[in-house]
Amino acid sequence: MSIVKIIQLRDLSDKRGALSVVESEVDVPFKIERVYYLFNTDIGIERGFHAHKELVQMAVCVKGSCNILLDDGVCKEEVNMNSPLKGLIIDKMVWHKMSRFSSDCVLVVFASNHYNESDYIRDYDTFLRMVESE
Ligand code: TYD
Numbered sequence: 001m002s003i004v005k006i007i008q009l010r011d012l013s014d015k016r017g018a019l020s021v022v023e024s025e026v027d028v029p030f031k032i033e034r035v036y037y038l039f040n041t042d043i044g045i046e047r048g049f050h051a052h053k054e055l056v057q058m059a060v061c062v063k064g065s066c067n068i069l070l071d072d073g074v075c076k077e078e079v080n081m082n083s084p085l086k087g088l089i090i091d092k093m094v095w096h097k098m099s100r101f102s103s104d105c106v107l108v109v110f111a112s113n114h115y116n117e118s119d120y121i122r123d124y125d126t127f128l129r130m131v132e133s134e
Pocket of ligand 1: 034036047048049115
Protein backbone atom coordinates (compact mmCIF):
# COMPACT_ATOMS: atom_id res chain seq x y z
CA MET A 1 0.00 0.00 0.00
CA SER A 2 1.29 3.47 -0.87
CA ILE A 3 2.38 5.68 2.01
CA VAL A 4 1.16 8.70 0.03
CA LYS A 5 -2.33 9.67 1.13
CA ILE A 6 -3.56 12.74 -0.73
CA ILE A 7 -6.73 14.52 0.33
CA GLN A 8 -8.28 16.53 -2.49
CA LEU A 9 -9.60 19.59 -0.70
CA ARG A 10 -12.89 21.23 -1.59
CA ASP A 11 -12.74 23.83 -4.33
CA LEU A 12 -15.28 26.53 -3.51
CA SER A 13 -13.96 28.89 -6.17
CA ASP A 14 -16.29 31.11 -8.12
CA LYS A 15 -15.81 33.96 -10.55
CA ARG A 16 -14.53 36.19 -7.72
CA GLY A 17 -11.58 33.90 -6.95
CA ALA A 18 -10.56 30.78 -5.12
CA LEU A 19 -11.67 29.46 -1.74
CA SER A 20 -10.99 26.21 0.05
CA VAL A 21 -11.63 24.99 3.58
CA VAL A 22 -10.29 22.49 6.10
CA GLU A 23 -12.81 21.44 8.74
CA SER A 24 -11.74 19.30 11.66
CA GLU A 25 -12.90 15.67 11.27
CA VAL A 26 -14.60 16.56 7.95
CA ASP A 27 -11.80 17.37 5.51
CA VAL A 28 -9.16 15.68 7.69
CA PRO A 29 -9.63 12.29 9.41
CA PHE A 30 -8.64 13.69 12.81
CA LYS A 31 -9.50 16.44 15.27
CA ILE A 32 -7.32 19.48 14.55
CA GLU A 33 -5.62 20.68 17.74
CA ARG A 34 -2.88 22.82 16.18
CA VAL A 35 -2.04 24.66 12.98
CA TYR A 36 1.47 25.85 12.13
CA TYR A 37 3.04 27.17 8.96
CA LEU A 38 6.43 27.44 7.35
CA PHE A 39 7.22 30.50 5.27
CA ASN A 40 10.22 32.67 4.22
CA THR A 41 12.25 29.45 4.02
CA ASP A 42 15.68 30.11 2.54
CA ILE A 43 16.43 28.53 -0.83
CA GLY A 44 18.22 25.18 -0.44
CA ILE A 45 17.04 24.64 3.13
CA GLU A 46 15.74 21.20 4.13
CA ARG A 47 13.52 20.75 7.20
CA GLY A 48 11.83 17.97 9.12
CA PHE A 49 14.12 14.95 9.55
CA HIS A 50 11.89 13.39 12.17
CA ALA A 51 8.88 11.15 12.73
CA HIS A 52 6.16 11.31 15.36
CA LYS A 53 5.13 8.50 17.67
CA GLU A 54 1.44 9.48 17.71
CA LEU A 55 0.90 12.79 15.89
CA VAL A 56 -0.97 12.74 12.57
CA GLN A 57 -0.71 15.77 10.30
CA MET A 58 -1.93 17.12 6.99
CA ALA A 59 0.28 19.53 5.01
CA VAL A 60 -1.10 21.94 2.43
CA CYS A 61 1.11 24.20 0.33
CA VAL A 62 -1.18 27.23 0.13
CA LYS A 63 1.34 29.25 -1.92
CA GLY A 64 4.37 28.34 -4.00
CA SER A 65 5.72 24.81 -3.90
CA CYS A 66 7.96 22.39 -2.03
CA ASN A 67 8.69 18.67 -1.88
CA ILE A 68 7.86 16.36 1.01
CA LEU A 69 9.65 13.03 1.29
CA LEU A 70 7.81 10.34 3.27
CA ASP A 71 9.59 7.25 4.62
CA ASP A 72 7.85 4.57 6.69
CA GLY A 73 11.08 2.65 7.23
CA VAL A 74 10.33 0.36 4.28
CA CYS A 75 9.18 2.63 1.42
CA LYS A 76 10.20 6.16 0.51
CA GLU A 77 8.09 8.44 -1.70
CA GLU A 78 8.53 12.10 -2.54
CA VAL A 79 5.52 14.31 -3.25
CA ASN A 80 5.61 17.66 -5.02
CA MET A 81 3.32 20.02 -3.10
CA ASN A 82 2.12 22.56 -5.62
CA SER A 83 -1.58 23.19 -5.02
CA PRO A 84 -3.64 24.77 -2.21
CA LEU A 85 -6.23 22.03 -2.89
CA LYS A 86 -3.81 19.14 -2.24
CA GLY A 87 -3.56 17.87 1.33
CA LEU A 88 -0.83 15.37 2.17
CA ILE A 89 -1.33 13.18 5.23
CA ILE A 90 1.86 12.73 7.27
CA ASP A 91 0.91 9.75 9.39
CA LYS A 92 2.42 8.80 12.72
CA MET A 93 5.66 6.82 12.44
CA VAL A 94 6.49 8.33 9.05
CA TRP A 95 9.91 9.96 8.76
CA HIS A 96 9.58 13.13 6.68
CA LYS A 97 11.78 15.73 5.06
CA MET A 98 10.69 18.97 3.38
CA SER A 99 12.88 20.41 0.62
CA ARG A 100 12.95 22.48 -2.59
CA PHE A 101 10.97 25.33 -1.04
CA SER A 102 10.13 28.05 -3.57
CA SER A 103 10.90 31.53 -2.23
CA ASP A 104 7.16 32.28 -1.93
CA CYS A 105 6.25 28.90 -0.35
CA VAL A 106 3.76 28.90 2.52
CA LEU A 107 3.29 25.39 3.89
CA VAL A 108 0.39 25.07 6.35
CA VAL A 109 0.27 22.00 8.59
CA PHE A 110 -2.80 20.82 10.50
CA ALA A 111 -1.90 18.61 13.44
CA SER A 112 -3.85 16.20 15.64
CA ASN A 113 -2.25 17.38 18.86
CA HIS A 114 -0.49 20.22 20.62
CA TYR A 115 3.28 20.57 20.32
CA ASN A 116 5.00 17.89 22.38
CA GLU A 117 8.74 17.36 21.99
CA SER A 118 8.53 13.89 23.60
CA ASP A 119 6.40 12.73 20.62
CA TYR A 120 9.31 13.40 18.23
CA ILE A 121 11.75 10.75 17.00
CA ARG A 122 14.69 12.80 15.74
CA ASP A 123 17.25 10.03 15.22
CA TYR A 124 16.83 7.97 12.02
CA ASP A 125 18.42 4.79 13.41
CA THR A 126 16.13 4.95 16.45
CA PHE A 127 13.18 5.39 14.06
CA LEU A 128 14.21 2.28 12.07
CA ARG A 129 14.61 0.25 15.26
CA MET A 130 11.13 1.32 16.43
CA VAL A 131 9.60 0.36 13.03
CA GLU A 132 11.29 -3.06 13.19
CA SER A 133 10.04 -3.72 16.72
CA GLU A 134 6.42 -2.84 15.84
P1 TYD B 1 10.66 21.47 14.24
O1 TYD B 1 9.40 20.67 14.31
O2 TYD B 1 11.92 20.82 14.67
O3 TYD B 1 10.84 22.04 12.75
P2 TYD B 1 11.12 21.27 11.38
O4 TYD B 1 10.79 19.84 11.57
O5 TYD B 1 10.21 21.92 10.38
O6 TYD B 1 12.53 21.46 11.00
O7 TYD B 1 10.42 22.82 15.04
C1 TYD B 1 11.37 23.85 15.06
C2 TYD B 1 11.30 24.54 16.43
O8 TYD B 1 10.02 25.12 16.64
C3 TYD B 1 11.55 23.57 17.58
O9 TYD B 1 12.35 24.23 18.53
C4 TYD B 1 10.19 23.33 18.17
C5 TYD B 1 9.42 24.58 17.82
N1 TYD B 1 7.99 24.31 17.55
C6 TYD B 1 7.04 24.69 18.47
O10 TYD B 1 7.35 25.27 19.54
N2 TYD B 1 5.72 24.45 18.20
C7 TYD B 1 5.33 23.85 17.06
O11 TYD B 1 4.11 23.64 16.85
C8 TYD B 1 6.33 23.43 16.11
C9 TYD B 1 5.94 22.75 14.83
C10 TYD B 1 7.64 23.69 16.41
